[in-house]
Amino acid sequence: xxxxxxxxxxxxxxxxDNTDVYAWVTENDTVTIITSYVPVEAPAGGPNxxxxxxxxxxxxxxxxxxxxxxxxxxxxxFESKNFNQNTFLYxxxxxxxxxDNTWNRRQFYTVTKLKRRSSRRGQLRYSEEFKVSGIPCPPxxxxxxxxxxxxxxxxxxxxxxxxGNKVFAGQRAESFFVDLGSVFDLGTLRPFQDLHLISTxxxxxxxxIEKVNVHSIVLQVPIKDLTAxxxxxxxxxxxxxxxxxxxxxSRQTGLYRAHGRRHSSGDWRQVSRLGNxxxxxxxxxxxxxxxxxxxxxxxxxxxxxYVNQPELAKLLPVLYPRNTFPNLKAYTQDRxxxxxxxxxxxPKEVGIAGFQNFTGPTKADMLRLNVAIPPNPNPNxxxxxxxxxTGYPNGRKLTDDVVxxxxxxxxxxxxxxxxxxxxxxxxxxxxxxxxxxxxRQFLDQFPYIGTPYSGYDVPAA
Amino acid sequence: xxxxxxxxxxxxxxxxxxxxxxxxxxxxxFASAAAAATxxxxxxxxxxxxxxxxxxxxxxxxxxKVEILHGERTIAVTDKTLVARVLRASR
Numbered sequence: 396x397x398x399x400x401x402x403x404x405x406x407x408x409x410x411x412d413n414t415d416v417y418a419w420v421t422e423n424d425t426v427t428i429i430t431s432y433v434p435v436e437a438p439a440g441g442p443n444x445x446x447x448x449x450x451x452x453x454x455x456x457x458x459x460x461x462x463x464x465x466x467x468x469x470x471x472x473f474e475s476k477n478f479n480q481n482t483f484l485y486x487x488x489x490x491x492x493x494x495d496n497t498w499n500r501r502q503f504y505t506v507t508k509l510k511r512r513s514s515r516r517g518q519l520r521y522s523e524e525f526k527v528s529g530i531p532c533p534p535x536x537x538x539x540x541x542x543x544x545x546x547x548x549x550x551x552x553x554x555x556x557x558x559g560n561k562v563f564a565g566q567r568a569e570s571f572f573v574d575l576g577s578v579f580d581l582g583t584l585r586p587f588q589d590l591h592l593i594s595t596x597x598x599x600x601x602x603x604i605e606k607v608n609v610h611s612i613v614l615q616v617p618i619k620d621l622t623a624x625x626x627x628x629x630x631x632x633x634x635x636x637x638x639x640x641x642x643x644x645s646r647q648t649g650l651y652r653a654h655g656r657r658h659s660s661g662d663w664r665q666v667s668r669l670g671n672x673x674x675x676x677x678x679x680x681x682x683x684x685x686x687x688x689x690x691x692x693x694x695x696x697x698x699x700x701y702v703n704q705p706e707l708a709k710l711l712p713v714l715y716p717r718n719t720f721p722n723l724k725a726y727t728q729d730r731x732x733x734x735x736x737x738x739x740x741x742p743k744e745v746g747i748a749g750f751q752n753f754t755g756p757t758k759a760d761m762l763r764l765n766v767a768i769p770p771n772p773n774p775n776x777x778x779x780x781x782x783x784x785t786g787y788p789n790g791r792k793l794t795d796d797v798v799x800x801x802x803x804x805x806x807x808x809x810x811x812x813x814x815x816x817x818x819x820x821x822x823x824x825x826x827x828x829x830x831x832x833x834x835r836q837f838l839d840q841f842p843y844i845g846t847p848y849s850g851y852d853v854p855a856a
Numbered sequence: 857x858x859x860x861x862x863x864x865x866x867x868x869x870x871x872x873x874x875x876x877x878x879x880x881x882x883x884x885x886f887a888s889a890a891a892a893a894t895x896x897x898x899x900x901x902x903x904x905x906x907x908x909x910x911x912x913x914x915x916x917x918x919x920x921k922v923e924i925l926h927g928e929r930t931i932a933v934t935d936k937t938l939v940a941r942v943l944r945a946s947r
Contacts, residue, residue, distance in 0.1 A: 649911040649925040658909045661925030 397571045397672040397797065399434035399604075402684030405667045409433050410448035411644035413667040414609055415571050418640040418764050419790045420618070421841075424627050425559060426766060427615045428455050428469075429793075429844055430642035430669075431567070436608040439850035444485050444535035445566060446502050447473040447610055450659050451644050455614060458639035459623040463693030463759030467621055468509040468521065471564065471612055473532075475502050486534070486541050493531045493551055502532040506562055506614075530554045532565040536608070538851025546846045553841060559617040561841055567611040568836050568845035571672075573798050574828040575603035582707075582714045584802075586829040587822075590715050600829020606853045613842035618766045628767040631784075632743050636768075637752045639740075639761030640790070641670035641692060665689050670760040671737050671788070672797040677707055678737070692759035695738060699758050702737050703729035707805050719822045723807045726817060732809040734758075736788045745812050750784045764790035776832055780808060793837050793844060799827040914939055 399414045400406035410433055417429040430453065436445045447453070452472060456465035479487065479499040488497035505528040509521035533549040536542055553563045577583040577600070583591055585598035618627045621638050628636035648661030667688050669675070678701045679687045687698060712724035735741050738758040743751035752763040771785040776796040778786025780803060787795040803809075806823035836845030898906075911925040920936030 647925070647928065648923075648930050649909075649913070651909045651911060660909050660911050660927065661923075662928060662930040 397573075398667075398669045398674075398676055399571070401676040402667075402688050403681070404685040405688055408646075408666060410446075410610075411451045411646060411666050413642045413644055413669040415672065416640065416642045416669045416762055417570075417791045417793060417844075418762050419785065419792045420764070420766055420768065420770055421615060422770065423559070424618050425615050426618055426621060426638075426764065427613065427841070427843060428640060428642075429570075429611055429613045429842075430455055431570070431609040431611040431844075432644065433610040434607075435569075435604060436566070436610070436847075437850075437855075438536065438606065438608055438848040438853040439855070440535060441537070441850060442483065442485065444500070444537065444850075445608070445610060446475060446500075446535075447471075447504070447532070447564065448644075449473050449475045449502075450657065451646060452663050453612060454643045454645070455612070456641050456643065457621050458692070458754070458759070458761060459621060461634075461637075461639070461755030461757055461759075463639070463691060463695065463757045463761065464511070464519065466511045466623065468511075469614055470507045470509065471504055472507075473502050473504045473564075475500065486537065489540060490534050490537075490542050490548065491544075493533065493548070498534055501534070503528075504530050504532065504564055506530065506556070525556070527554070527556055530562065530564070535566045536847040536849040538849045540851070542849070545849065549846065559615075560620075561615040563611075563613040563842040565610065566608050566847040567842070568833070568847050569604045569607045569609050570611075570793050570833070570837070570844050571604060572602045572796075572830045572833055573604065574600045574830050576601060578798075578828055582710060584826060584828050587715070587826060590717055590719055590822075592714050592716055598829075600827075600831075602830040602833070605833065606848050608847040611842070611844050613844060615841055622766065631749055631765050631767040632751055633767065634753070634755075636765050637740060637754050637763055638766060639670070639692065639754055639759065639763050641668055641761050643668040665691075668692075670762045672791065673801055674737060674760045677801075678702055678705060680706075692761050693757065695760050696758040698760075699734065699738060702733050703731075705730060705733060705805055708807075711806055715822065720806065720820045722818055722820045723823065726807065726810065728814070730810070731813040733804060735813065736804060736809065741788070741812070747779070747784075747812070750779070750789070752789050762791055763788065777803075780804070794832045794834060796827070796832060798830070802826055802828070912942060914942065917943060 397415045405412045412434055414434045415431045421427045433445050455469040457467040459466045485500050486498050490498045507526040508524040510524050512520045512522050533552040536545045552565055555561055577585050585600050588595050589597050619625050643665050644667040645663040645665045647659035648664055651658045675684055675687050712720040740753040740763040742753040752765045768784050774794055775781035775783035776794055778795045778800055780800055786792055787797050787800055803823055807819045808823045810817040913923040915921040917939050920934050920939045922933045924931045
C-alpha cells in the first residue's frame, strides 16, 4: 500500500502510521494537504471506534527552500474525552450534533502553525504563528441509527481558521486503491499474470482496501502562506513556485504505564513519515524501513542508492521473463529519472514544456508541488506521465493512480527524460494493477476525501 | 536534546525532578534513598510543583551519562553520583 503498515515497527502502532499524503492546488489560490493515519479501519469498529492518538504528535511539513527541512509546520494534537462515565457505549442514542449528549467518546484537537526561524548552534528553532484549540472531530460512521445523515454531521466539523485557512480531522473513506493481494504475491499483476513467471490466466484487478476507512487531517491554506517570499507565484518555471510537502507522526521518548493509564515524557521522536507514495514501501529495504521512518528528508542521501538501483526494476524482468522487459533488463545505469522524480524534483532542463518541480541538489524524499500550475478541470489519473501537470509527481491529487504511475516509471517509461537513447519496453507503457480511483466517493468540496463507510452498511471489511 | 552539565542542571532549579523521577519510575527503594536529607532535597513547594512523570534513562553508567525525560524535553546530564545512587537503589 502507499505507506500503510509499511515498516515492521509502525505496523504495530496504527494510530501513528501515516498512510497517505496528498497536496494539490485548489480554488482561490490555495493548497490542500491531506495526511491520513490509522490504516485499514474496519467500518464495523465497535464497541470502541477508531480515533487519533492522544499521545501522538501529527505534523504536516512544508519545505520552501529545498533543504529538506520544514520552513512551515502544522502540528495537530488530539484529546479524547468520555462524557458519560456510566456507559460502555460509544453513543447512547442518535448523534445529530457535534455536541450531542448522546455521544460519549469524543475527540478534540489543537492545530498550531509554526514558522522556522534561524538555526542556533545547530538547533532548529520555530516560532508560533497561530494556535487554535478545542476543535471537535466528527464521530465515526457507526450506522444509520447512531449517525443518521452522517455526511451533513461530518461537514459541521470543518473549521474555518480565518485568513483563508480551513481544517478538518476525522474518519474518512480510504482514498488509496491497490490490488494488494496480487502485488505482494510475488509481484503478480492480475491483468498480466499470464506473462508471470508462475503463470495463471488473466484477471481483473481487485482493490483490497475498497471499503475500509482511515483517519485524515485535511488542511487548506493560501499558497502565500507556504512560499518562501510570501508570494503567490504565477510562473511555473520560477524556483519560487515549488514547495516540498511531507507528513509525519512522532511519539515521546518515554512511555510509562501504571494503574491502567499511559504517560509519556521526553522529547518527540518521529516514528512515521511520508512524502512520495510507496517510497518506504518499495524502495527502502525491509531492514532499514524503521530507520527511514525516524529520519527527515534532509537525511535521505543515505537512501539514494536504493533509488538509483531500485530492487523492483531488477525484479520485473525476472517475474515477467518472456522477453517482456528486455530493455529494462539491459539497463544497468543509475536511474537518474527516479532520482529526479523522488529526490530532487524534475528540473526544467529535462524539457517538459512549461513544467519543473526542482527544489535543488539536496536529496530529499518530499512530495514536490509547483504551486504556479492552476487546477485542471479534466485531470488524468496518470498525472504527469498522462500529460496532466497537476498530477503526481507534481503534488498528488486524490484521483492520481500512483501505483500505476510509479510502476510504469520503475519499468522505464521515464528513463528517456534523462537518457534519450533508451527506448522503453512496450510493457512499460501498459502495466498496471488493474485498480482505479474510487472517484465516486470523493467530495467536490473541502475536505474532498470521501465520507467514511458505515459499520452497519459494511459489516465485513 | 539539550546537553546539560550537573552544575547548570542544578542551577536551573530542576534538580528536584531527579528525586521524583526515581520515585516515579523505579519505585520505593530509590524513593527511600531520595528521602534522605541531602543538600539537593526538595523544598515542599518544589515537590508540590512537580508534574510527572519524570523518567531517568541511564545511557552510560561508567561515564555517568543520563537522560532525564520530563514534559516534552529530554535533558542530557553527566552525573556519576546520580547514576551510582540510582543503580544502587535499584538493586
